[in-house]
Amino acid sequence: MSKKETVYVSAGRKPQWTRGLVNPPVERASTVVFDSVEQMKHAVANKSKQVLYYGRRGTTTNFAFCDAMAEIEGGAGCYVYPSGTAAITTAMLAFLKSGDHVLMVDNAYEPTRAFCQNVLKGFNIDVTYYDPLIGAGIEALIQENTKIVFLESPGSLTMEVQDVPAIAEVAHKHNCVVMLDNTWGAGVNFKPFDYGVDVSVQAATKYIVGHSDVMLGTATANEKHWPVLREKSYTLGMCASPDDLYLAMRGIRTLGVRLQQHQESALKIARWLESREEVETILHPAFSSCPGHEMFTRDFTGSNGLFSFVLSKGNQAGITAMLDGMSHFKMGYSWGGFESLILAVNSVQSMRTVTTWPYEHALIRLHVGLENVDDLIADLSAGFDRLNAAL
Template identity: 75%
Template sequence: MRKDTKIVNAGRHSKWTRGVVNPPVERASTVVFDSVKEMKHATANRGNQVLFYGRRGTSTSFAFQDAMTELEGGAGCALYPSGTAAITNAILAFVSTGDHILMVDSAYEPTRDFCDHVLKRIGVETTYYDPLIGKGIEQLIKPNTKLIFLESPGSITMEVQDVPGIAEVAHQHNCIVMLDNTWGAGVNFQPFDHGVDISVQAATKYIVGHSDVMLGTATATEQYWEQLRENSYLMGQCTSPDDLYLAMRGIRTLGVRLKQHQDSALKVAQWLQQRDEVETVLHPAFSSCPGHEFFKRDFTGSNGLFSFVLNRGNQAAVNALLDGMHHFKMGYSWGGFESLILANHHVGKLRTATSFSYQSPLIRLHIGLEDSDDLIEDLRQGFERLNQTLNNQ
């Protein structure tokens, strides 16, 4: 099936839908059995989408797991109550005291905090690496390196990584390759075609798409699926069937939503390129974005998330820009139908292996489904406030 057809049909096997269009919401804690034989059968097959106990899942979760596996590839998908839970539990499923991991220096801040606090406390060493290191990552691999974590594009600064190059080197040293694929959303980047072993998503973002559900997924190859599944179960990870129903519904419009996010974001980004207030636009589809060549090679599209760096600005001026917005709201998430804006004055402080090239404030935008001309007008007025504040200082 082609991509759009797959999006419509993923997870809709008749054993889950039972004759209706969408898999029903099936809530359960206790599962009861009619005989010892039936109970033993369920126990023996409890990891294989058989009703056993509510935490193992119901037909609603099984359908969503199938859908994500069909979209991203791999052998199976584990579910978590948030994207952060997916990242942390997927890492914990494979590391032990004394192990070493390599973490991209542009990673999502909670991922970095997890490494610096939780992994450090249990005796797992983390080394941060340049997101543009490519095959040069081989120089950082130690005898006890267990896992290499990628995030492409990177949070906030949007560097695109050479995923196949890193994966090739990692596998030569028996290292697991784990990718935060939230930006690719399982549609614009196919992780398992590029050497990834475990693909993690904050399904809160584009999979759900409506800013009303917290959800995480981790999809793994056959080699790592059982270990990921069982360790996640032992950590008590499970999700609400009501949330999964909303996520499944979000999948059905994922393709058309991403296309609209992409087209509107490109229009806004192109407008920003022409503004005197903007030093650079960090959008993977633009040559000004580090790793753009890998985006052109490996991705089939983009979405609504990108950043830009101001030519000049300070806290007061940026506050003036943000505080008067009408259509852009301030918030820490992205991937929903609404447009969001977020300022970061100290990107460099989030890094230890690399420096950030720009000194002026960085603005991250998520372009939602509003009319792009209204969003451009909102930003134009914001620049007026920024300039007025700077000129009055």
């Protein structure tokens, strides 16, 4: 089997998709036309097997990208969606019916929680939130009608790393589908199917695309769950533009080197932050101060550019002064692109149901981009000067 760097270069480039080119071309189509009844019958019979049938089932651009993602994540098949959020909501709907129950991790991405609250509840699907650090203790929360155990590891903003295999083992004992938001792991640093995950979802918008110019989601499933995921996603009308898939595939080619650099720069910045008196704690999975750090050490092969820290001081005026003057760390809600981003959160507790946020001051989330790391440290250092001056 090829090493991971080789996989990012070669994944999805089967001769039937590339037809002699290095990159599988952008193949745009709604309609596929057939010259004979026989050809049409063949397409109908093989429509779920990467045979041209109708635009929504995909063209060769889609087939190449989905092959690449399935290979990177290690699943039986991958489906694409117009955003990461669409991937999460559709993958959940694919396995749920009225009367079911979902166990949702308390630090899930906010729109995932909103979907549970605003959509699933209206379909008579109950949701219970659980502590990300619950491990095998999740068994006590599983009900007769629990259908999905949803994980996100590390979790949004607060970065707790979950014991995925312990949760998956218990969930499978009760016939639940184990679904993971694997956007942080990107299929690179965490291999979901080796740890008992059934369906791995990614906001490909982040590191897969890597250039902050495409919205895209993926869901990759193991052999058992792939047919249901694929057919229900198709029935719900999900597909993605071949132009976007082409750009995402271009992103995959540099995934290895980009993540390596994001990781290196973020670790350097996190170590520098550790020495600053303005910082209360570092929430980076590779640091022992991050809850679930031992699971990171056990299950992940590396990290990336996204982590958080908690300020030891600061009021709104101080934080505003710090953020307003940043040169490289711009404020923005996404991450995973080549550029650095910064986000301040004052209200972590308001986004949690069953866990208690123990810190007094704001959480700052950084996405460390590909700029020179010393420029980034200077930017943060000047930010702390503005924070201190405003207090």
